[in-house]
Amino acid sequence: MQVSTQVRAAQGDQMAGDVVHLEDLLDDGRLSAACPTRVVLDHVTSKWGVLLLLALSEGSQRWSELRRTVEGISEKMLAQTLRTLEVDGLVERTVAATIPPRVDYSLTPLGRELVAHLLPLMGWISANAEEMLAGRA
Amino acid sequence: MQVSTQVRAAQGDQMAGDVVHLEDLLDDGRLSAACPTRVVLDHVTSKWGVLLLLALSEGSQRWSELRRTVEGISEKMLAQTLRTLEVDGLVERTVAATIPPRVDYSLTPLGRELVAHLLPLMGWISANAEEMLAGRA
DNA sequence: CAGCATCCCGTACGATACTG
DNA sequence: CAGTATCGTACGGGATGCTG
Numbered sequence: 001m002q003v004s005t006q007v008r009a010a011q012g013d014q015m016a017g018d019v020v021h022l023e024d025l026l027d028d029g030r031l032s033a034a035c036p037t038r039v040v041l042d043h044v045t046s047k048w049g050v051l052l053l054l055a056l057s058e059g060s061q062r063w064s065e066l067r068r069t070v071e072g073i074s075e076k077m078l079a080q081t082l083r084t085l086e087v088d089g090l091v092e093r094t095v096a097a098t099i100p101p102r103v104d105y106s107l108t109p110l111g112r113e114l115v116a117h118l119l120p121l122m123g124w125i126s127a128n129a130e131e132m133l134a135g136r137a
Numbered sequence: 138m139q140v141s142t143q144v145r146a147a148q149g150d151q152m153a154g155d156v157v158h159l160e161d162l163l164d165d166g167r168l169s170a171a172c173p174t175r176v177v178l179d180h181v182t183s184k185w186g187v188l189l190l191l192a193l194s195e196g197s198q199r200w201s202e203l204r205r206t207v208e209g210i211s212e213k214m215l216a217q218t219l220r221t222l223e224v225d226g227l228v229e230r231t232v233a234a235t236i237p238p239r240v241d242y243s244l245t246p247l248g249r250e251l252v253a254h255l256l257p258l259m260g261w262i263s264a265n266a267e268e269m270l271a272g273r274a
Numbered sequence: 275c276a277g278c279a280t281c282c283c284g285t286a287c288g289a290t291a292c293t294g
Numbered sequence: 295c296a297g298t299a300t301c302g303t304a305c306g307g308g309a310t311g312c313t314g
C-alpha cells in the first residue's frame with residue numbers, strides 16, 4: 001500500500017486540512033494485504049495499543065502508573081505492547097539507574113503525531129458508544 | 138467511561154475544532170475497563186473492522202466487492218464483522234430480492250461520522266508506516 | 275520497582291463444505 | 295451470489311512465580 005505524496009504533504013507537524021480519500025490508501029484498487037500499513041495498524045489497534053498511547057498522551061508515565069491507568073492490562077501485555085510501540089518508534093523508554101529502578105515511558109514526536117489523530121477518534125467513539133450499544137441503528 | 142458534555146458538543150455532524158484531551162475520556166482518572174467505549178473500540182479496531190469501514194468510505198459495495206477490496210478476509214470474518222458493525226449501527230445492509238440475490242452494504246450516517254475520523258488517522262499511518270518499520274526508534 | 279519466563283486456556287480466525 | 299455450518303488450530307492473552 002503506497003500513499004500519494006499528496007497525503008504525505010497533508011501530514012505536517014500540525015494537523016492540516018486533512019482531506020484524505022480512500023483512493024490515496026489503495027494499492028491497485030484494494031486494501032492490500034502485504035503492506036506496512038496493515039502491520040502498523042495491527043500494532044496500534046491491538047487490544048491495548050490505543051489505550052496505552054492514550055494514557056501517555058498527556059505526559060510520561062511510569063510502569064506502575066500505566067498499570068493503574070490502563071485498567072485491566074496484565075503485566076505481560078503491558079510489557080509486550082510497550083515493546084512493539086517502542087520498536088515502532090512511537091514510545092520512548094527512559095531508565096533511571098537508581099535503586100529501586102525507575103522507568104518512564106513517554107511518546108516520541110512520532111507518537112505525539114499519531115495520538116493527535118487518535119484523540120478526536122476516541123472522543124467521538126466515547127461520545128457515541130452508549131448510543132451505539134443501546135440497540136439498533 | 139463517561140464523557141463530558143463538552144466533548145459531545147465538540148462532535149457535531151461536521152468535525153469541529155477537535156481539541157480533545159485525555160481527561161475527557163477518563164473515568165476517575167483511569168481508562169476504565171467496564172465502559173461502552175472499550176466495547177465499541179474493540180469492534181472498530183478488530184482485525185477487519187477498520188478495513189471494512191474504510192472500504193465502504195466511498196460508497197456502498199456488494200458482498201463480493203468487499204471480499205475483493207479487503208484483501209485476505211475470509212467469508213466467515215466478512216460476515217461476522219459486517220454483522221457486528223451493522224448491530225452497532227455503523228453499516229447498513231440492503232437486500233434486493235432478485236435472483237441471483239444482491240446485497241449491498243453501505244455506511245450509515247453514524248458510520249460516515251466515524252470514518253471521517255478514521256481517514257486522517259489511516260492517512261497518517263499509511264504515510265509513516267514504512268519509516269516506522271524501517272528500524273530504530 | 276520493573277520486569278522476564280513459563281504454563282495454560284479461550285477464542286478469534288481460517289479452510290472447507292454445504293445451502294437458499 | 296450471498297451467505298451459513300462445522301471443524302481445527304494458532305496465537306493472544308491471563309495467572310503465577312522468579313530475578314536484578
